[in-house]
Amino acid sequence: MKQLVLFFSMFVIAGFAAAADLSAGKKLSIQCSVCHGKDGVSRNPEAPNLAGMSSLYLEKSLVDYRKGIRQDRRMSLIASALSMEQIKDLAAWYSAFEISVKVPEID
Ligand code: HEC
Numbered sequence: 001m002k003q004l005v006l007f008f009s010m011f012v013i014a015g016f017a018a019a020a021d022l023s024a025g026k027k028l029s030i031q032c033s034v035c036h037g038k039d040g041v042s043r044n045p046e047a048p049n050l051a052g053m054s055s056l057y058l059e060k061s062l063v064d065y066r067k068g069i070r071q072d073r074r075m076s077l078i079a080s081a082l083s084m085e086q087i088k089d090l091a092a093w094y095s096a097f098e099i100s101v102k103v104p105e106i107d
Contacts, residue, residue: 037049
């Protein structure tokens with residue numbers, strides 16, 4: 001029983017250690033705001049909006065740029081300077097934005 005408790009508490013501790021840090025993501029996002037907008041909504045027609053995207057998608061895109069699977073002269077350079085932890089923090093930050101979608105009413 002004691003071993004079982006120890007086994008599960010290790011998972012809980014590991015879970016906390018892996019949790020993304022929103023405030024770290026906010027700080028890191030300053031360097032992204034030039035192109036992606038301070039609110040994650042881009043005013044630059046070349047840069048996509050990041051606000052409200054799924055954290056999994058954001059994380060995968062950044063990892064792909066870092067690995068060279070996805071290439072863009074700006075993003076490849078930026079992502080290669082980010083650690084995995086920073087990528088998770090940034091993904092958590094932008095995915096926490098709430099966006100509203102309005103379906104146009106047509107008859
Ligand atoms: C110099 C401008 C610039 C800066 C600074 C910048 N980006 Fe980008 N970002 C772009 C452009 C342009 C694209 C579209 C590239 C493409 O077509 O693959 C992009 C694409 C992305 C994508 C993929 C989005 C999608 O819809 O697939 C993510 C995620 C992203 N950027 C995150 C970031 C983060 C996080 C930062 C800050 C650490 C950052 N970017 C900084 C210009 C920038």
